[in-house]
Structures are given as C-alpha cells and as structure tokens.
Amino acid sequence: MSDAAQPTAAEVRAAAEAVKTALDRHLAAVEGRTGDDDTGVYEAFNALAAAAEAYDELLYDHYDEVTPFEIPGADDGLPPYAGPAEPHALSVLIRRDYAVAEPRRLVAQARRVADLDHDEDGPRGTAAALGVLFGEYEPDEIASRHKEFGLEEGDSTLWVTAAGAPPEPGEWLAAPFEQADPERIVCRFDISSVFDDDEDEAAEDDDEGDRDAEGAAAAAGAGGGGNAGR
Numbered sequence: 656m657s658d659a660a661q662p663t664a665a666e667v668r669a670a671a672e673a674v675k676t677a678l679d680r681h682l683a684a685v686e687g688r689t690g691d692d693d694t695g696v697y698e699a700f701n702a703l704a705a706a707a708e709a710y711d712e713l714l715y716d717h718y719d720e721v722t723p724f725e726i727p728g729a730d731d732g733l734p735p736y737a738g739p740a741e742p743h744a745l746s747v748l749i750r751r752d753y754a755v756a757e758p759r760r761l762v763a764q765a766r767r768v769a770d771l772d773h774d775e776d777g778p779r780g781t782a783a784a785l786g787v788l789f790g791e792y793e794p795d796e797i798a799s800r801h802k803e804f805g806l807e808e809g810d811s812t813l814w815v816t817a818a819g820a821p822p823e824p825g826e827w828l829a830a831p832f833e834q835a836d837p838e839r840i841v842c843r844f845d846i847s848s849v850f851d852d853d854e855d856e857a858a859e860d861d862d863e864g865d866r867d868a869e870g871a872a873a874a875a876g877a878g879g880g881g882n883a884g885r
Contacts, residue, residue, distance in 0.1 A: 661717055662716050666713055666717075670706070670713045670714075671710055671714075673706045673710065674703070674707055676706075677703040677705075680699050680703075681696075681699040681700060684698075685740070697737040700735065700736070701735050701737060705735075707722070707724045710722065711724055734837055734838050736838065736839070737838035738816070738836075738840075742817035742841070743818070743819060743820055744820055744822075745816060745818060745841070746816045746818060747813065747816075748813070748816065748835055749794070749811070749814075750811060751811040752808075752809030752810050753806040753808060753809060754806065755805065756806060757805030758805065759805070760805030761781055761784045761785070761805035762779070762781065764788060764805070765785075765788050768788065810846065810848075813844045814835065814843045815840065815841045815843070816840050816841065817839050817840075
C-alpha cells in the first residue's frame with residue numbers, strides 16, 4: 656500500500672471507538688437475550704466481528720501492529736459464527752474422498768466378506784463391492800484400513816455445526832446435507848495433500864535459506880583465511 660493510501664491516525668482512532676461501541680452493544684444484547692436463537696445477539700456478534708476486523712486492518716496498515724482478536728471463520732473463509740452461544744444440540748458432517756486405486760483388491764475383499772456371510776454369488780463389480788464393505792465396516796475403520804481395500808485417500812473434512820434443539824427423527828434423512836449452514840459451524844478440520852505441499856515448499860525455502868547462510872559463512876571464512884595469510 657502506498658503512503659497516500661494509508662489510513663490516518665484519526666481513522667485508526669475512529670475504528671477503535673467503533674470497536675468499543677460494538678462491544679457495548681454486544682454485551683447489552685447478551686444481557687437482554689430472549690432465547691438461544693435471539694437474532695439481536697447474532698447481529699451484535701457480527702457487528703462486533705466486522706468492527707474488530709476493520710480496526711485490525713487499519714492498525715496494521717498505519718502502525719504495522721496487530722491485535723489479539725481472532726474472528727471465527729476468518730482463517731478458512733467461513734462467515735462469522737452466528738449460531739447459539741450455548742448449543743443444546745450439534746451435527747457432525749463428515750466427507751471423505753477416495754479413489755478406487757485397486758479395483759481387483761476391492762472386489763476380492765468384498766467377496767471375502769460375502770463368503771463369510773455365506774453369499775455364494777458375492778459382489779462382481781466395484782459398486783457392489785463398495786456396498787458390501789461399507790455395510791460391513793464402520794467408516795472410521797475403512798479410513799484406517801483403506802489400503803487393504805484398494806482405496807487411496809483424497810481430501811476429507813469434518814464440520815461441527817450447532818443447533819438450538821435436536822431435529823425430529825427422520826426430519827432430514829431425505830436431504831441430509833442440504834441444511835449445512837456455514838454460519839453455524841463451530842469448528843472444522845480439513846485434511847488435504849495441498850497442505851503437505853505447502854509444508855514442503857516452506858521446508859524447501861528454509862533449507863535454501865540455511866544453504867545460503869552456510870555458503871555466506873564459508874565464503875566469509877575463506878576470505879578471512881586469505882586476509883590472515885597476507
């Protein structure tokens with residue numbers, strides 16, 4: 656950012672005052688809460704989060720300083736949390752991707768399970784084999800033994816979402832993932848090879864920096880020896 660575009664000290668001060676005002680309003684909304692789904696609390700929370708984020712940006716741009724504020728969802732692109740402050744129910748949404756790396760192994764494992772169940776025909780294709788294996792084993796066990804079943808892991812994610820009350824039995828079975836509201840995500844955990852690549856790149860950068868430092872030290876040592884010889 657150029658000097659002309661940088662915020663002024665007055666703008667930073669105004670942003671700080673906005674945070675104080677938003678903080679007071681949030682506390683007042685919490686104190687006057689009418690229930691777990693009080694929209695006033697959600698709106699005050701979002702206003703406080705927005706004010707804190709704006710202040711943090713201006714403070715950094717003008718003073719090169721940061722705040723200890725951590726806005727839920729800011730790191731992973733999620734909107735600010737707007738669910739109940741004290742959830743009485745939750746939903747855990749899990750997605751795990753696999754590639755069928757070894758179809759013959761997959762079918763063989765499924766046929767072994769079917770044979771144990773005295774099904775003489777057994778599955779003959781990968782779709783039927785997947786039905787047998789996921790019907791026999793828990794998803795967590797398949798995740799830990801995926802190579803045995805001829806599967807290769809892809810990305811996976813786990814979302815913990817808050818609810819005001821447990822849904823009625825069978826209420827969401829027709830569309831189980833349709834009501835996943837990003838604003839009610841309490842926390843999420845992602846696994847992807849992309850993160851491994853990022854870590855490898857960071858490690859490579861560190862190694863290059865170390866090599867550069869070692870090279871500079873060796874050059875300095877060589878130069879020092881030459882001077883001493885003269």
